[in-house]
Every structure is written in structure tokens, then in C-alpha cells.
Amino acid sequence: MEAIKHFIKNEIVLCVALVLSIISCFFVHPSRDYFNYIDYRTLSILLSLMITMAGFQRLSVFRQIGEILVGKMNSIRGIVLILLGLCFFSSMFITNDVALLTFVPFSIITLSISNRKDLFIIVIVLETIAANLGSMLIPLGNPQNLYLYSLSNMNLLSFISIMLPYSICAFILLVLSTYLFVKDAPVSGSGDSKKVYNRTPYEKKLIRLYIFAFLASLLVVARIIPYYVSLIVVILLVVIFDRRVLRKPDYSLLFTFVFLFVFIGNMKNISIISTFLEALIKNNEVIVSVFLSQFISNVPAAILCSGFTNDIPKLIIGTNLGGLGTLIASMASLISFKQYSYIDGADSKKYIKVFSIFNIVFLIIMLIEYTIIYLV
Structure with a gap:
């Protein structure tokens, strides 16, 4: 029973979708049409990306890049700008979830070594916003972008042109x-957090493999090769080369998509529900989705x-801006909150307060x- 409670607590969105x-199956009885509900292209791209990012994470590739960049800074503001930049720009390609999983723990270590634990909350909150808003520029950045991009059949440049003003x-x-x-203040000792990466020939081979896998995903997004x-x-x-990585992807997200596809x-x-929802959402896509x-x-x-x-363009805008606001507006925000909560002496109430204020201001x-x- 405890295991079930724990699962529901950790996978509440999946359980609600299920x-x-x-419930919807009682109104529309299961049939072969159910298979047509599912967007297999989106699910395939998501799984490919999750496997690829898990491989990069296991090899600490992103962290190594972060350490190199942070090591070049000698002021605390410079370090924070680099940390935010890492979350903002990397999330476009590695997803907001992976950016936060990688750089929030790294930021905690970096700030601790720099004796600036007082910046934990503000930096992690801003990193969360950076990852959520950075990820909105291209389809690879987050799951809703991938789904809506696939649904829209628009080209990559059209998608970017929609979100570029908001990204800037x-x-x-x-x-x-x-x-x-x-x-701003000078800081010393930040370089102490750097780790020497003496990679074996096999690890270098794996890195090349995951770069190839990532490029393959890009070609699918660009609709050059079939998903x-x-x-x-x-x-x-x-x-063949790194099967343990297959345990890492967030399969619950994939099942959440499937259950929601069936429900929708x-x-x-x-007809009565469809008519009501169409009337509610049509011409109000941004506000309703936010x-x-x-x-x-x-x-x-x-x-x-x-x-x-x-x-779909307005849904892309609305669901990306909708990632701002509450702690659950973007599930990626829960990742950074959990990382912060693991810190000794973490003040969760203060974190949620600061998080809410910044998110509401950014959203407005x-x-x-x-x-x-x-209007223009």
C-alpha cells in the first residue's frame, strides 16, 4: 500500500491521465480507432531524445562544459550569468528537464564552494525560469513543443519566428x-570544483555515438528522415553499446502522453463536450492554455x-508562457524544487514565495x- 501511495505521489499527472x-472509455467504447488517437511521431522523438540525453548525462558531458565555462569567471555575478546562460541556451537542445537536472546540482556545488549559499534560492529560481523559457524557442526544447510542432506541420523557421520575440x-x-x-563581488576558489575528465577510448566512442543519435533526432525534427x-x-x-541507459528515460511521461491522447x-x-470545449478554446487559445x-x-x-x-501557433505561445506561474505549471519546475529541498537547512516556504513572485512577474x-x- 505504501508503495502505491508513493507511486501516486510521484506520478500524479500520469495517474490522473490514466x-x-x-473514464472516457465508458462513453466511447474501445475500438481500433484508439490507435489513430496516438501521435507516434512525437512519442518516438521524445524517446530518442530521452535516451540520448540520458547517455550524455551519464558521461557528465554537460557538467564538464559547465565547469569549463564557470571556471573562467572570477566574479559571483559572472558565475550566476554563466549558470543562467547554461540553463537558458542548453534547454533549447537538451530539454528543460535535463538542463535543470544537470545544472541545478552543479550550481549548488559551485555556490557552496564560492561561500555564497545565500544565493541558492534566487539562483535556482532564475535557473528554473531560464530553462523553461529558453526551451520554448525550438521544438526540441520541451515535450509540448515537440507535440505541437508535429501537429502543426509547420517548418522549423516558422516555429522559431513565433517564439523568438518571447525568447529575446x-x-x-x-x-x-x-x-x-x-x-557583484570577487570570488575565489570556484575553480576548485573542477574535475579532471580522463576519458577512456570507450567513453569517447560513446560520446560520438550520442552526438550521432542527437543529430538523427534533429533530422527527424526537420522532417528530413522518418521518425x-x-x-x-x-x-x-x-x-549494443550502452544498454544500461535504457533504464534512464522518463517512461511515465510517454505513458502520460498516450493516456491523454486517448482521453482527448x-x-x-x-459531441456535446466537443462543442463546449471548441467554443471555450477557440480565439482564447493563449489565455485558456496559460x-x-x-x-x-x-x-x-x-x-x-x-x-x-x-x-496551433497560439497554443505554442500559450503553453510555453503557461510554464510560468505555479510550481506545477511546468513539471520541470518540480525538478529544481526537489533539488533545492535536498540541501541542509532548505527553506521550502521561502523558496515557493520567491519562485511565485518571480514567475508571476515574468508571466505578466x-x-x-x-x-x-x-495588437500590432
Whole structure:
């Protein structure tokens, strides 16, 4: 029983999606049509990326890059800017989840060695915002982007052009926040955190393998090669050379997608519900998706809303901006909160307070930007 409670607590979104899909089955009885609900392309790209990123993480590739960059800084503000930049720019390619899993623990170590534990909360909060907003620029950045990009059939440049104004604004806000809330001071000893990476020939081979796997995923996103070719190649390579990595991907996220696809597919087949949701969401895509994200997180919000509108560009904007706000608006935010909570003397209430204030301010500014762009 305790194991079940623990699973539900840790996988609440998955469990809710499962319950919703089961309930919907009573209204639309299971049939072969269920298989048509599922976006296999999105699931395949997600799995390929998760396997690839797990491989890079196991080899500490991202951390090594971070240590090299941070080691070049001799001021605390410079270090914080590098840490935020790592989260912001890396999340575009390695996803917001992986960016936070990699660089939040690294930041905690770096700030501890620099005797600046007082900056834990502000830096981790800003890193979380950086990862969530940095990831919105390209389809690879987060699951909802991948899904909506696949659904829209738009090209890569079109997607980037939609989100570029918001990414630029987000980066400027992050830099301004650093200058406003991180007082500059010289720092010594930050280089002590560096680790010497004497990689074996086999590890170097694995790094090349994962670079190849990542490039294959990029080609799928760009619609140059079929998704199933990339997935088969990635799985075969990993099974042969590094099979333990297959235990690392977040399979619960994949099942969450499947259950939500079933639920939304069934809802579309119930005319009264479909008509109501279409009327609610149509022409209100940004506001509705931002609002829903605050309570069910932005990935489920993207899948839910996409079933009842054809204005995918506005859903892309809404679900990305919707990652700001509450702690569950983006599930990636929970990753950094958990990492912070492991610190001795962590003040969770203060963290949530600071997190909420910064997220609300950022969200308001980004929505104002959307309003200005929309009116123009």
C-alpha cells in the first residue's frame, strides 16, 4: 500500500491521465480507432531524445562544459550569468528537464564552494525560469513543443519566428534580474570544483555515438528522415553499446502522453463536450492554455487544447508562457524544487514565495508582450 501511495505521489499527472482515459472509455467504447488517437511521431522523438540525453548525462558531458565555462569567471555575478546562460541556451537542445537536472546540482556545488549559499534560492529560481523559457524557442526544447510542432506541420523557421520575440524578452529579463538581485563581488576558489575528465577510448566512442543519435533526432525534427528510422537506429546502438541507459528515460511521461491522447480522442467523439470545449478554446487559445497550465501543467494543457482548435501557433505561445506561474505549471519546475529541498537547512516556504513572485512577474510581462504583438 505504501508503495502505491508513493507511486501516486510521484506520478500524479500520469495517474490522473490514466483515470481520465479510463473514464472516457465508458462513453466511447474501445475500438481500433484508439490507435489513430496516438501521435507516434512525437512519442518516438521524445524517446530518442530521452535516451540520448540520458547517455550524455551519464558521461557528465554537460557538467564538464559547465565547469569549463564557470571556471573562467572570477566574479559571483559572472558565475550566476554563466549558470543562467547554461540553463537558458542548453534547454533549447537538451530539454528543460535535463538542463535543470544537470545544472541545478552543479550550481549548488559551485555556490557552496564560492561561500555564497545565500544565493541558492534566487539562483535556482532564475535557473528554473531560464530553462523553461529558453526551451520554448525550438521544438526540441520541451515535450509540448515537440507535440505541437508535429501537429502543426509547420517548418522549423516558422516555429522559431513565433517564439523568438518571447525568447529575446526572456533573456533580457533574466540578465536584468541578475544585475538587480545578485550583488557583484570577487570570488575565489570556484575553480576548485573542477574535475579532471580522463576519458577512456570507450567513453569517447560513446560520446560520438550520442552526438550521432542527437543529430538523427534533429533530422527527424526537420522532417528530413522518418521518425521510426531514427528511433530504431538509436535503440539498436544503445542496446549494443550502452544498454544500461535504457533504464534512464522518463517512461511515465510517454505513458502520460498516450493516456491523454486517448482521453482527448474520446472527448472529441462526444459531441456535446466537443462543442463546449471548441467554443471555450477557440480565439482564447493563449489565455485558456496559460490558465490550464497553472493547474495541470503545460504538457497536458497542450494536448487537451490541441484537440479543439486549429490555431496551433497560439497554443505554442500559450503553453510555453503557461510554464510560468505555479510550481506545477511546468513539471520541470518540480525538478529544481526537489533539488533545492535536498540541501541542509532548505527553506521550502521561502523558496515557493520567491519562485511565485518571480514567475508571476515574468508571466505578466510576457503576456503584456503577447498583447502588444497581437495588437500590432
